[in-house]
Amino acid sequence: MSTLSKQVKAVSAADFDVERIREDFPVLKHNIHGKPLVYLDSAATAQKPFAVIDAIRRFHEVDCANIHRGVHELSQRSTAAYEETRAKAKRFLNARSKDQLIFVRGTTEGINLVSNSWGRQNVKAGDEIIISAMEHHSNIVPWQLLCQEKDAKLRVIPMNERGELLMQEYEKLLNPSTRMVAVTHVSNALGTINPVKQIIDMAHAAGAVTLIDGAQAAPHITVDLQALDPDFYTFSGHKVVGPTGIGILYGRKSLLNAMPPYQGGGDMIKVVTFEKTTYADLPYKFEAGTPNIAGGIGLGAALDYIGHLGIEAIAAYEHALLEYGTEALSRIPGLRLIGTAREKASVLSFVMEGIHPHDIGTLLDRQGIAVRTGHHCAQPVMDFFDVPATTRASLAFYNTFGEIDALVAGLQKVKEVFA
Amino acid sequence: MVHDLYQEIILDHSKRPRNCHSMADATRQADGYNPLCGDKLKLFVKIENDIVVDVSFVGSGCAISTASASLMTESLKGKSREEALKMLDKFHELLTTDTAVSQDLGKLVVFCGVRDYPARVKCATLAWHTLKSALGSDDAEPVSTE
Numbered sequence: 432m433s434t435l436s437k438q439v440k441a442v443s444a445a446d447f448d449v450e451r452i453r454e455d456f457p458v459l460k461h462n463i464h465g466k467p468l469v470y471l472d473s474a475a476t477a478q479k480p481f482a483v484i485d486a487i488r489r490f491h492e493v494d495c496a497n498i499h500r501g502v503h504e505l506s507q508r509s510t511a512a513y514e515e516t517r518a519k520a521k522r523f524l525n526a527r528s529k530d531q532l533i534f535v536r537g538t539t540e541g542i543n544l545v546s547n548s549w550g551r552q553n554v555k556a557g558d559e560i561i562i563s564a565m566e567h568h569s570n571i572v573p574w575q576l577l578c579q580e581k582d583a584k585l586r587v588i589p590m591n592e593r594g595e596l597l598m599q600e601y602e603k604l605l606n607p608s609t610r611m612v613a614v615t616h617v618s619n620a621l622g623t624i625n626p627v628k629q630i631i632d633m634a635h636a637a638g639a640v641t642l643i644d645g646a647q648a649a650p651h652i653t654v655d656l657q658a659l660d661p662d663f664y665t666f667s668g669h670k671v672v673g674p675t676g677i678g679i680l681y682g683r684k685s686l687l688n689a690m691p692p693y694q695g696g697g698d699m700i701k702v703v704t705f706e707k708t709t710y711a712d713l714p715y716k717f718e719a720g721t722p723n724i725a726g727g728i729g730l731g732a733a734l735d736y737i738g739h740l741g742i743e744a745i746a747a748y749e750h751a752l753l754e755y756g757t758e759a760l761s762r763i764p765g766l767r768l769i770g771t772a773r774e775k776a777s778v779l780s781f782v783m784e785g786i787h788p789h790d791i792g793t794l795l796d797r798q799g800i801a802v803r804t805g806h807h808c809a810q811p812v813m814d815f816f817d818v819p820a821t822t823r824a825s826l827a828f829y830n831t832f833g834e835i836d837a838l839v840a841g842l843q844k845v846k847e848v849f850a
Numbered sequence: 851m852v853h854d855l856y857q858e859i860i861l862d863h864s865k866r867p868r869n870c871h872s873m874a875d876a877t878r879q880a881d882g883y884n885p886l887c888g889d890k891l892k893l894f895v896k897i898e899n900d901i902v903v904d905v906s907f908v909g910s911g912c913a914i915s916t917a918s919a920s921l922m923t924e925s926l927k928g929k930s931r932e933e934a935l936k937m938l939d940k941f942h943e944l945l946t947t948d949t950a951v952s953q954d955l956g957k958l959v960v961f962c963g964v965r966d967y968p969a970r971v972k973c974a975t976l977a978w979h980t981l982k983s984a985l986g987s988d989d990a991e992p993v994s995t996e
Contacts, residue, residue, distance in 0.1 A: 785865075787912035789887050793855065793970060806888050819888035819910050848856055849865075849913070 447748040452740070453829050455480040466799030469834045469841075474619050474647060474778055474825030475803050477672045479733075486732035487674060487725050498724055499698055499715075513724050516731030517714070520679050523734045524664065525655045530713040531687065533680045534722050538646040539569040541665025541680035542613070544717060545642055546573035548690040549663075550611070553640075556582040558610045561639070563588040563596055563625070564815060565618040568808040570644045574613060588614070590815070594621035594770040598629065605637040612641045616648035620809040620823070621770025622753075622778030624652065631661050640686065646670055650827065651749055651776040653742050662686055668726065673733030677726030680717075687713050694719040745828045749777055752826050756835045763842055769821050779824040780807070783842070786849050788822040794845045795822075800838055854963040855970070856913065859921075864913035869906040869923035882909075882980030884972055889915045893980045895926075902926045902934055907980075912973050914964065919977035921958055931985055938978045945971050 453459050456478045461468050470478060490512065496505035498513050521529040535541045550573075554560065560574050564587055578585045586609075588601040596614075605612075612634035616627050627643050634641045642663040648654055649666035656664055663686075668677040682690075692699055692710055696719030701709040710716045737745070756779050760766055765784035783791060792804035803823045806813045813820060824838055873879075873894035882891040889911035896904040905923045909916075922941075926934050940952050945964050953959070964974045 787887075787916075789889075789912035789970070789973060790856075790914070793967060805886060810888075813888065819890070849861065 447744055447828070449748070449829065449831055453831075455482065455736075456829050457481065457484070459829060463799040463801070464797050469798075469800040469837045471824040471826065471830065471834065471838060472801045472803050473650070473827035473830075474670070474807075474823065476669045476675065477650060477827055478829065479672055479674070479729075480736050482736045483673055483729045483732045487729040490725050490728045497721055509724055509728075512731065513722075513727045516727045516734070519731050519734040519738075523649075523654070523738065524679070524681060525657050526681055527657060528684070531681055531684055533682065533687075533714045533717045534727055535665065535678045535680045536676050536723070537667035537669070537678040538644055538665050539667075541663075541678055542570055542642065542644065543573045544680055544693045545663050545665075545682070546577045548693045548717075549640070549686060550574075550577040551580070552689075552691060554578075554581045554583050554610050557608060558583040559586050559604075559606070559608045560584070560611045560613065561586045561588060561601070561604050561609055561634075562612075563614045564590045565594060565596070565621055565623060565625075565809065565812050566613075566615055567619050567644065567646070568810070569646075570613055570615060570642075571811070574611070583610070584608075587811075590623075593772050594618065594623045594812075595772045595774075596623075596625055596630075598626065601630065602633060605633060605639065607638065609634070609637055609639040612639050613644070614641075615644040615646075616654070617645075617651065617776050618770065618809075618812075619647045619778070620780055620807040620812045620821070621772065622647075622775040622780065622825075623770060623772035624648070624774040624776050626774075627661070628659055631659060635660075647777070650737075650745075652746050656681055668730040668733060671730075671733050671737055673730040674723075674726045677723045677730045679730075684713065687717070692719070693717050696720040698722075740828065746776070748828055749826055752830055752832065752835065753777060753779070755832055756824065756826065756838070759835055759839045760842075763839065763846075765846075766842070769816050769818065777826045779826070780821045781823075782818050782821055783845070786845060788820040790849070791822045791842070791845050794848060795838070795841045798837075798841045798844065800841045802838075855967055857960045857963065859957065859960050860913065860917040863917035863920040867907075867916050867920035870908060870920065871906050872908050873904065873906045876904075876906075878984045880980050880984035882976050882983070884911075884915070884976050886972065887912060887915075889973065889976055891915070891919060891976055891980055893919075893977065893984050895981070895984045897931065900931050902929050902931070907977065911976065914961075914970050914973040915976045918961065918974045921960075922977045922981065925956060925958055926981070934981065934985060938982055941978055942975060945974055 458478050494508040496509045498510040517529040517532050520532050586604045589597050617624050631641045640662045643661045645666035650671045662683045664681040669675040699711050699719040769780040788804035805820045876894035877897050878895045880893050891909035894906045905926045907919045
């Protein structure tokens with residue numbers, strides 16, 4: 432990053448009123464084991480602001496009805512509120528049309544929808560699917576299943592010791608048999624921000640379709656789908672301060688139109704007879720059954736909340752936190768950061784000499800500090816760095832510099848126990 | 851603060867695990883794996899006339915799982931197969947119930963603090979699950995605590 436952009440970021444980070452923002456998150460006022468909660472596990476799930484909690488409550492209290500069905504007032508209201516989230520997601524992602532946005536349970540279901548519907552229709556024996564060395568299991572296993580079924584081949588873009596993809600190796604992997612390139616935008620285990628624009632352009636030049644896993648990108652950096660132009664992009668609501676069980680899959684219209692439905696049921700049809708069913712238009716063709724209505728409405732409130740703060744301001748503040756945390760952790764003797772890419776967001780993954788991550792996790796928890804320990808659903812990443820697991824502190828815009836200091840002090844105590 | 855869990859003897863065995871080596875003349879062995887943490891363990895048991903005459907392990911894991919494996923190997927030597935399996939049941943009870951701590955377990959009672967850390971019970975029981983697998987059959991399948 433250039434010095435100028437660093438300065439710009441520093442200025443806007445200083446303007447970010449984190450103490451005011453923390454007032455919006457009730458859980459942050461709680462004590463854990465008698466200590467103020469220091470929540471550093473937002474990459475697993477983000478905490479929820481009152482705006483989201485209240486929207487879900489209000490729906491259940493005054494608007495609760497099924498959507499797309501009744502002519503009565505409550506059904507009209509719930510349908511409008513649910514569909515409004517699609518419009519909000521369109522703005523959040525800068526998508527061309529809201530018909531391209533399909534409600535799913537989360538990123539995992541988004542990827543599975545594509546691997547099952549698009550994949551089964553388009554991947555044949557001998558075809559190749561490219562993923563990367565830093566994928567979450569949810570962007571590995573669905574493609575493995577597809578490859579096994581179709582006798583296709585899974586190829587993997589390697590990475591370097593910093594946790595950056597080797598783009599020259601990627602170029603070599605692309606060939607006329609490449610059907611799909613499915614890569615994460617931001618790595619959950621390492622924090623690496625991948626050059627997805629370049630990855631997408633290269634895939635398109637080779638005639639391949641692209642899917643970007645946006646689970647860790649959507650909460651932290653600007654996602655501009657018209658600029659990136661992927662064929663599919665998916666993210667989870669619960670990582671952008673929304674509720675669990677709701678997410679969005681974006682797809683290119685021509686592909687979505689040609690794909691068979693993922694699940695059959697109510698709401699995804701136009702006409703059903705025992706002989707034949709005509710499917711609904713986009714996006715409803717892919718939305719069988721009563722969806723997570725409350726979740727969808729909660730996600731709308733979450734996207735409003737993020738939009739109100741501004742994703743650029745969030746990114747700038749979090750970047751300042753990440754730099755501060757990187758420096759502070761690097762000063763701890765015996766601590767090794769896992770994932771030191773030049774472009775990073777939110778994640779501080781590390782190992783400590785002679786102390787297993789699970790012991791670190793338990794000892795930090797007793798000091799009120801919540802971190803994730805384990806393989807982060809990315810076992811191949813652990814194998815690459817030759818560690819069984821890491822400790823991961825992941826940041827959000829409601830974290831403070833003081834909380835990073837608390838983490839450092841907590842780790843000193845961990846070292847004392849194992850001294 | 852956390853000394854109920856990380857007692858001195860546990861820290862000692864995690865840093866200097868006893869019987870931590872492979873065994874060429876083991877009569878039984880088994881692999882244990884905790885997919886949640888990535889803890890891996892290979893257990894070697896030498897049984898003669900139904901008595902555990904030697905037991906050892908290799909692997910990588912957290913302090914709790916390493917200390918548990920280490921203390922388990924110390925406790926098992928000289929026990930009959932049946933006695934070993936009974937110890938396993940008692941150990942499991944120690945970790946997962948509120949019943950009075952059985953004194954038969956000797957040094958192993960230091961693990962009673964794990965009761966208050968449900969997320970760590972699997973760490974403490976990995977070695978014992980692997981033992982059950984090793985004693986159960988001659989070519990045991992890898993066990994998983996999931």
